[in-house]
Structures are given as C-alpha cells and as structure tokens.
Amino acid sequence: MSDRVTLTIDGQEITVPAGTTLLEAAAQLDIEVPVICYHDATTSNGLCRVCVVDVNNGRLLQAACVTACANGGKVETRNERVERSRRTILEMLNSAVDLHQAPAIQTLMTDYNADPTRFPDAERREHALLDDNPFYMRDYSQCVLCWRCVQVCAEDAQYTFALTFGGRGFDTHIATAFDIPMPESPCVFCGQCVGVCPTGALKPKIQWGMEQGMTPDEIRQSTRRPRRRREETEEG
C-alpha cells in the first residue's frame, strides 16, 4: 500500500501522506473548513459536525476533522447538503445555548446564514452560574459540549479526572461526581480546562469580576471567600 494518497478537494488535486485528515488537507489548499469542537491539543471526537464535507456524493457527510483522506476521493467542502447541515446545526445550537461569548461561532452563524430565531419555543439548556472555587466560574448555560475540558482534565493532559458528563442526549451536561463543588473534587486548579473552553462557560474569576464591573479589590475579596468557607467546613 502506498503511503501517499491523491484526491481532489473542491476541484483542486492534492497528494498527502496517508492518514492526513480532510481538515488538514483542505488547510494545505487554503480551504477553510469550519470547526467548533476541534482543537489542536485535544483528541478529536467528531462531535460538533460543522466540519462535515461531501465525499464522493456519499449517503453520509463526513466529519473532516476525523476522516482520513482516501485515494481518488472527490471532496466538496461546501455544497447545498453541507450548507444545510452546518446551518441547521448552528441554528439548533443557538436555540439551546447562550452563545453571546462565543465570537467564532457567531461568525459562523453569519457565514452560513443561520437564523438565530429559527426555533421558536425551543427549550434552552439553562444552568445556574456556579461559583464554588477561587479561580474560575462555571456557566454551563454557555456550554456547547465540545468535551475539551473533560479531555484535558483526563488523558489529554492532566490525568486528574475531576470532570465527567451527567445525563445523556439533549440533557447531557458537564459535571463532577454527584455535582460536588470543585474544591471537593480531585481538581488541582491547573486551569487547563479554562484555557481550552471556546465559549464563556469556563472563565477566570478575575475576568468575570471585571465584566461585572467589580474593582480588583472586590474581586480579591470574592476569590478568598470560598477557600475560607472550605477550611471552616473541614474544621467542623
């Protein structure tokens, strides 16, 4: 078997090493395929599916971030089917999740003519803002379920395993075991999850405080409180 494969992407021929993903090959041709869940530093799981492309006019569209280039493939990165899927995914996502602090997704909404009011009367995934540790805030109403935080906390980086998923389907949410506060979980506050979160769901407390118009002093006060609270409970 040859270790290089040749295919066409939007009519342009390209030869790449076997195993190259369609996303990588497209990038080499300066063709931009949109992504939401994909991140250089985390395992790709093919979750968001906005990267889908049409390969050989197949029955199914293929997620470019996890699909390897195949010899002789004819790939279209943007046709009617692809556009419908991307637009509908974006519209559904926007109808469920607070995306106001996800500028990259907002740009995609515009690019794909996604109608922000497409799904009236739709149940949104709403969660209370979680303020349970001195370092970061968790607002899962803004969570798109890209899995990055769970992955960096686990085998992709930290091997701490503080985070998991609760529920399933539409009701899936990022959780600790039994939803215990972060300081009671194995979390070591390395901040990697905050670093990879593509929306405002995970946010350094300082940034959050500034957005709320708090003074640096007030922020410091507020970050100290939870820790003290924890010491008290440990004594008691």
Added chain:
Amino acid sequence: MESLAEILAPYQDRRRDALLPLLWDIQTAFGHIGPDAVHQISHTLRVPEADIYGVITFYSLFSANPTAETVIRVCTDPICGMAGAGEVVDGLCHQLHIRHDETTPDGKYAVSPTTCLGLCDHAPAALISQHGHRELAVAPVIPETDVSTLSGLASYQSNVSGEILLKGVDGKHVESLAEYGSYRALHYAITTLGPEGVIGEVEKTALIGRGGAAFPTATKWKMTRQAMGQPKYVVCNADESEVGTFKDRVLMEGRPHLILEGVALCAYAIGATKAYIFIRGEYPKATQRLQLAIDEATQMGLLGANIFGSDFSLEIEIRRGAGAYMCGEETALFEAIEGNRGFPRIKPPYPTTHGLFQKPTVVNNVETLSTIPGIVEHGGEWFKQWGTEKSTGTKLVSISGHVHRPGVYEISPGMSLRQLLEAFCGGVMGNLQTVLMGGAAGTFLTPDQLDVPLTFEDLRAIRSTFGSGAIMVFNETANIGDILRRLGRFFKHESCGKCFPCQLGTQRQMEILERADAPLMGDRERLRDIGLTMTEASLCGLGQTAASAVLSALEKWPDLLTVKGQPV
C-alpha cells in the same frame, strides 16, 4: 440483604471492565448507587469517581439518588401507547395517589413511563424493579393491576411459529440441553471442518446479519480471523431495544442452546476463546435462561476448556445492559462492556480489527448466530432453500399492533407483507392504515405497498428497510401524529448526546412533533432540515435514522402539520 462490603468482595481483583456488573449488583441491592458506594467502587476497580458517576447517569435503570422500593416503568412507545399505556400509568398513579415519576410518601412505589420493553405482543407492558430482589420482571399490565401483586405477574406467552430457528418454540417452554442435543455442529466443526471450513460454509449461504445493518456475516468473520491482534472476541448482540422488536427475546427464552452453539462456532471459526453476550437489562427471563444454559453446557464439557477434547476452549460471559438503546450499536456496546459511558466510537477503525478492548472482534445479532449451527450441520447450500438469492435463509419478524395474532414468525423472505399479515397473523383488525416497517428507525408503508416482497433488496428498492425485523401494524383508529410524537420522545430519550446534530436534533424534532396538532408556521420545513441534518451529519446509526420515520411520514401524508389544510 447483602452489605456493600459483601457485594464488593468478589470484585477485589477486578478492573474497570467489571464496572457494569458491579453497578448492577449495587443498584439491585439498594435501589441506587450513592456517593459512598461510588467511593468504594473507585477504590476497588481503580476508576475515577467522576467516571463512575458519568456511567451511572448514562443508564436509565441506574440511579444516583434513592428510588422507591418498587419502580414500575410502563412502556409508552407507539404499540403500548395505542394499547392504553397512558391509562395504565394514570391508573397506577391514581391507585397510589402519586404523579408520574413521584414516589409514594412511604417510599414504596414509583411509576414512570419508559421506552419499548420488547413485550409488544402483550401491550401495554411494564418493567418492575424491586430492590433487594435479584430479578426484575417484565409483564403485561392494565390500569386496574393491583400493584401489590406485580412481582408475581411475570408470565406471558408469545405467539410463535417457525420450523428452523423457532423449531419447537411455543413461547413458554425452554429447550433443555437434552432436547437440543450435544452441540453436534460444533463437534463436526472441531473434528472435521476446521475454522476455515466453517467460514466457507457461512460464505456459501450469503448470510446477511439480522441486527439491522445488513452486513454479510462471512466477510466480517474472515476479516476478524485474518486480523493481527490477539486475543480475539465474539460479542453476541442481545441488546434488542429497537421499538417493536422482540424476536431475539423469544429465541433466547426458547432456545438458549442454539444461540450458545452459534456463539461457540463463531469463536472457533475466528479463533476466539472469550465471548460476551450483551443482553438488555429489561430481559430478566432471557438472561436467566441463557445463564442456566451456559452452566449446563459447561458442566457437560460443551463449553469451557478443551471442548470435545480439542485444544479449543471458550468461556461465554453474559453482560447486562442497563437501559440504553444506544448500547445496541456495536461500538457503544464495547464501551459499555469496558465500563465507560455508552458513547459510540468513530469508525473506522472497525470492530474486525479494533473492537472490544481494541482487539479484533466479531459482533453478531442473536438471530444471526442462531442460524450457524444449522448451516454448519447441513452445509451452506441447505440454508439457501429459503428466501431469495440475496436474502437467503429464514428470517424472524416481530409483529405487533392491530393484527389478530401478534407474535414472532419465521418466514421465508420473498413472501409479501400482505401474505404475512394474512397467513400468519390472522389478518389486520379493522382497516389497515399503515405499517411501520423496521422499527423506530424504519419507515411507514401504506396499504398500496402491501405486495412488497419481504426481502432486504425489495424493501431497499422502495426506500424502506427490514431493519431489525419489526413490523408494527396500525389500523384506521391509530393517530399518525400520536405515533410520531411517541417516536420523537423515544429518540430524544435515547440519543447519547455525543454529536451535536442528534443531541440537539432529537430534542427539536420532539418539540415540533409534540405541537403537531397546532403547528407553527414553518414546522414542516424545520422538521425536514432537522431530519436531513441528523440523517447526513450524525456520528452514528442512531442519529442517522432518528428522522427516518418522520421524513417518510411527511412524504406519505401531506396533511401532517397543516393548519386548516394549509401547509405550514
């Protein structure tokens, strides 16, 4: 009752792959799996607590919070719904003075709706779990059913007819080893045919898998036999959770040894020494009968070490699912056995090279494997006397709904749907309106399509599917909108949530179907966009078929989702 320590004791040297059985033991004993239990499981199996919590919340039969002593789950999917499941839920709640999903003040009872229990021929059906008791029960129920007698209800008898796979099955009797015979086909394979010979016979049959994906069985076996990794595994897929499907239950309850011999022949052919039977948690009777059969066969030396004095050894282990349609998908099933949430994997790689524990694995449906002993004993050509050139052998179908004799029937593919309904099922009750072919993931057929020959190829040609062999029949009294609503709820309940199109689409699809009697402007178009997006862009077969019935309904009935005759 056993204490937590007693339950944990046999698991001391086990690892993550023992998580599912351990969670079952604890759930059964205490009715929930709380923080203390999770803490100790974490130590015993060396699995992070968060992961264990994630697994518990994935399954609908596990609970992280205390539950009632007796939980009655009533199936409200289309067939049970039509047979009055709603009235049953209300009736039981009324008796107990509670609302849905509420527990009586004394902590004794709770009633909740659930998805298909595979007892569609005795609709409406309920699953009864009582903690402290080893076994669950599945039983037909009526609104007046006395809740205090529920555990004693577990007797039912399905209508069954068939000459090959279902030979001697009457829906009640379980075939013993003495009646079945001492695995003659396996003996012949080991002493005469050899592994390649077995695969050769299967290849001659052109057998197509019965689990729904319609993949040629011999191809799968050959690829797995040739794959490099060791050890290799056989997984018998007994998760049967497709709405309207109960043929595997009838087979397992009636002929457990036929299935075990099929599993053994597959293991021998591909070079595996360990096999799992993954059975849905809602099938207590089938589970029990299979386990007894495994014990019986092992005792007689037909399973276990050095079978028939050869160097072929095989251990068969049963794994119980815990309420997730998703886990019938082969890769999600592997994840479940490995002790993870039942998320499907991205394919490729395929199970033939990277299956269970990332090793080469054959996954086959119960029915597929049960055809093997006959094929090996009589030869591949024998199998082709039934069916058509492309749909060879006999095929089981599960028929429910408005027919006089719902049940499981073994047919020769090629007979028409009309013949099936008339000859086997005693005809349709009332005037036929539609048939939902292939399960929740299938498509609607109308009376003008009744002459379609029941084969993989003919059904595909009319853009329908054999699917899991589920055939749900609806007469003129059925309300299509109601059927669709129930299907919508089913997929919303069962989506695993991994990929966006299905995680979001099943919810949005359900919402639109819920309001289908008073739709909003644009709802038909919304349903179409959601449906096509799920179909084309979802990661796994669940999402890819979650809109199949809905899209076919929109095509068949232009009046659906219209306001005063105007499409919206």
